[in-house]
Amino acid sequence: MTKKIVVLGGGFAGVESAIKLRSYGHEVTLISDREYLFVYPVSIWIPTRQKTFEQVQISLMELQKKHGFELIVDRAIQINAQNKVVHLSKTEVSYDYLMIALGMHKLKAKGSEHTHSICGQPEEALTIRNELDKIVEKGEGKIAIGFGGNPLDPTATAVRGGPAFELLFNFSHYLKKKGLRDKVELTFFAPMKEPGKRMGEKPYKKMDVFFRHYKINKRIGTPIQEFEEKAVVFNDGSRLESDLTIFIAAGTGHKVITDSGLPVNEAGFLKINELCRVQHHNNIYAIGDIVELGGPVWAAKQGHIAEVMADVASYNLHNEISGIGKRKSYWEKLHIVCLMDSGDGGAFIMRNHKKDFILPLPVLGHWMKKAWGFYYKNTKLKRIPRIPGM
């Protein structure tokens, strides 16, 4: 009998698993509260006007037409695992198997209403663009960009630092082109003593070269007390004056999960095993930013890891339904790969079980990331042939 598979979330993880499960020949329903997949890695160019908001989206309806899954655009409110039902804002949907890929929520810092994040709701990228426009129009100002941690997440996988570095370098390049680089102060702030160390020892050390090259000040190692309209206030009473504060708060568990009583760690991330199956729930899988990452301590939540997990979970779910014994583990596939963009170049960063390195790519790095954005969008919109023998 055909099994009903419901995928929750239309981001990197959800879309990849819906496509994979369709290629195995299963009936799939994808539920998302947005009509589009937001390609976060290239959204860093919205504030500097290298991309429009629309160019950073992939329509879920287009994806549905290509891959043939059912699409429901609605907000999930709660999962009733006992009755195998997902409650949405307008209706409810039953399932035999559930793939959860809802991403993560963000912690709220005191005074966070005075900050903007490039990692929150997609529309926030537009607000940052408008605020940057105001500084450019004025011809001077102070910009502070930073990120924070989640004290309940000792492995620090909830920290998202890469986009902060990319924004700093891109803003610096953009302001230089406008002839304003010496008129606008750019400062990076973070409460950790060694922010960015997760990338590996060598990439971390090299970051100072980038900071000097792009003339970026640093305020690190002191916990943040609160944000004011025009300042970041630190625990030791010191202040960082700022006309535009961009703060990427650390991630925390998704409310739907905490409201559904599914097993989570202290920080609120779903507990899964190496097959991506949710603890104590044989018919529920979870992938992407929403989970507690297992494997090596340096593992990081990234878009391509969300896709690796989608691939592993879809394979395992398919084999489970088809009575095939083989299973894959996502742990052994964990690694960090990052093309860090600076607007006029970039760097390729890699970390795996054996080594870590950073390869500066002046000019080329920027075009490689642009090419990746093009590749990602176009491959998703290509129909994937049915996997032979399925």
Ligand SMILES: Cc1cc2nc3c(=O)[nH]c(=O)nc-3n(C[C@H](O)[C@H](O)[C@H](O)COP(=O)(O)OP(=O)(O)OC[C@H]3O[C@@H](n4cnc5c(N)ncnc54)[C@H](O)[C@@H]3O)c2cc1C
């Ligand atoms: C600015 C930025 C730059 C980044 N750059 C890189 C990079 O260069 N390389 C890299 O590998 N990674 C990068 N990342 C990380 C990467 O984007 C994430 O790891 C990835 O998006 C995680 O995918 P996901 O599907 O788990 O979550 P998301 O992409 O967040 O998708 C979650 C989906 O669930 C939907 N959803 C949420 N709540 C509900 C609900 N209640 N009901 C229904 N639907 C809901 C959302 O609309 C969304 O479609 C970047 C992230 C940001 C923010």
